[in-house]
Amino acid sequence: MERRTFLQNTGTALAGTLLTDNVLAAALAPAKKKRVAMVGTGHRGLSMWGTDVLKEHGDHMEFVGLCDINPGRVETGKKMLGAKxxxxxxxxxxxxxxxxxxLIVTTVDATHDEFIVKGLEYGADxxxxxxxxxxxxxCQRILxxxxxxxxxxxxxxxxxxxxxxxxIYEMLRAGAIGKVTSADFHWYLDVHHGADYFRRWHRKREFSGSLLVHKATHHFDLLNWWLESxxxxxxxxxxxxxxxxxxxxxxxxxxxxxxKDKCAFYWDMTKDKRLMALYADNEQHDGYLRDGCVWKEDIDIFDKMAVQIRYANQVQVSYSLTTYSPYEGYRIAFNGTKGRLEAWIKEKQPWEEEAFDEIQLTTxxxxxxxxxxxxxxxxxxxGDLRLRKQIFAPTGQDPYRQSAGTRDGAMSILVGIAARKSIDSxxxxxxxxxxxLKPQAARA
Ligand SMILES: NC(=O)c1ccc[n+]([C@@H]2O[C@H](COP(=O)([O-])OP(=O)(O)OC[C@H]3O[C@@H](n4cnc5c(N)ncnc54)[C@H](O)[C@@H]3O)[C@@H](O)[C@H]2O)c1
Known part of the structure; x- marks a missing residue:
């Protein structure tokens, strides 16, 4: 065998051995954990994206940094997470x-763009x-x-x-009511949950964009997703x-x-140890009062809203949001060429063993x-658990098209932003x- 051929052959064999060893080593080595940072260590960040993610996906991820504008809250948050x-x-x-x-962004709504844009520029997803x-x-800056x-x-x-x-998504896609032509969607926030938005930073447009953006983004996203337009x-x-x-x-x-004695909306925050530790104990740093008065005169958001939406596929929607309802829930009805699909959240009754929601289909x-x-x-x-799985342990499967990116994020807030502008003008x-972004009759 010529020297050159020998070297080539042994070289290939050697490379083959190295390759096999490397693949084996990679397979045996503990998978590298995703390095995760969080900005905004408030209630939502620490629970949904903190303790719960660590509990469910701590084998695949670790917190490498926590940031909050409030120095006390970020330290309290670190202790609550048990992070190092x-x-x-x-x-x-x-x-x-x-x-x-x-990078997980869980700050006040109006600051999300700053951290999303910078986070992307620093090379994070x-x-x-x-x-x-x-x-x-x-929104445009983020896109x-x-x-x-x-x-x-x-x-x-x-x-x-x-x-x-x-x-509901499955039934509409399967053509249960033929072609959908219109929808009536009404959401009720009660005197506890609804009132809480008027206690917190959400009560100012400059922080939340109003409930047409902060809260209704969920509802408009559901509509966009269900209607696929x-x-x-x-x-x-x-x-x-x-x-x-x-x-x-x-x-x-x-x-x-x-x-206190005469106000039906008096809320005793001192009974909640977690909220006291996160907010009351850190008031000296930013002056933020978690139990703000719902009657404050600086409140500049709407508490009743009615929105008409025309979709690019010609579906018409009547939507409303009420924030001082005696009970919590929603009702939606889709009208189609072959029937009507109605859905609502049902409160569990004392005599029922399990809680359930209902859908009524009339052809x-x-x-x-x-x-x-x-x-x-x-x-x-x-839903929260399944969403965390989709993000931190993705299978690559998404049969109901539930994962959402910037286009979906944009299309849902743009309805609220347009509604706000429409009310003003x-x-x-x-x-x-x-x-x-240009609206499409069938969503991409
Ligand atoms: N998907 C849901 O169901 C759901 C539920 C609740 C909250 N949220 C969202 O989660 C986010 C956080 O809400 P929350 O209820 O935890 O509010 P929060 O007030 O408890 O927490 C927000 C945190 O952001 C910090 N912060 C504000 N501005 C900052 C800045 N410039 N830099 C760094 N930190 C800053 C605050 O100090 C606070 O700790 C909001 O965007 C809210 O819309 C979503």
Missing amino acids: CPTFTDFDKMMKQVKPDI IVTEKPMTTDEDK DAEKRTGRKVMVTFNYRFSPHRQK DPEEVFANGQLDFYGKNNSFRHTNCRPCPH SFGKRELIRIPNNEAGHGG GKPVKIGDLTS
Whole structure:
């Protein structure tokens, strides 16, 4: 054998051995954990994206940095998580020092864009809480940054993952009522949950974009997802006629309030140890009062809202959001060429063994069927758990198209932003005029 051929052959064999060894070593080595950082260590960040993710996916990920503008809250958060990682109040410092693979954004809504854009530029993929952001310019910045950096933004629409809503998606796709032509969608926040938005930072447009963005982003996303089309034009009405200035007395917040005895909305935060540790104990750093008065005169969001949406596939939607309802829930009805599909959340009755939500299908010239979907799981009917799995242990399967990116994030907030603009101007607003995204009859 010629020397050159021998060297070539032994070289190949050697390379083959090395390759096999490397593959084997890689397979045997413990999988490298995803390096995750979080900005915004408040209630949502620490629970849904903190303790719960660590409990379920701690084998695949680890926290390498926690950041919050409130130095006390970020330290409290670290203790609550039992994390060993460094904490920061300077976001850029965190990103430069810890270089995470994934950045979780759970700050106040109006600040999401800053951290999403910077996070992408620092080379991280982003998991952001809804709403993606609060106005059309910030939305465009996020869309541009994602394109520019080639990194990925995931928007966490947990509502899509509840079994009830998944079943609705399945039935509509299977043509249960033929072609959908219109929908009536009404959401009720009660005097506890609804009132809580008027206690917190959500009560100001500058932080939440109003509940048309902060809260209704969930509902508009569900509509976009169920209808598989993009919203095209929006007209809306909205007023603040219950909370805020609409009361004869008020105070700064509930704990020191002199009107405790006569105020039906008095809320004793001191009974909740976790909230006291996270917020009350850290008030000295930022002055934020978690138990703010629902009658404060600085409240500038609407507490009743009605929105008309025309979709690019010509479906018409009537939507409303009420924030001082005696009970919590929603009702939706889809009208189609072959029938009507109605759905609602049902409260568990004392005599029932398990909780369930309902769907009623009525076919034209046909029959009526009541379908019950068990709803015993915590966290939005088990939706939170399934969403975390989709993000931290993806299987590559997404049969109901539940994972959402920036286009979905944008299309849902743009309905709320357009509704807000429509209320301010008294005119209909076209979604296509707000950003570079153009509505499509069938969603991409
Ligand atoms: N998907 C859901 O069902 C759901 C439920 C609740 C909250 N959320 C979302 O989660 C996010 C957080 O909500 P939350 O209820 O935990 O609010 P929160 O007030 O408890 O937490 C927000 C945290 O962000 C921090 N923060 C604010 N501005 C900051 C800045 N510039 N830099 C760094 N930190 C900053 C605050 O100090 C606070 O600790 C919001 O976007 C909210 O819409 C989603």
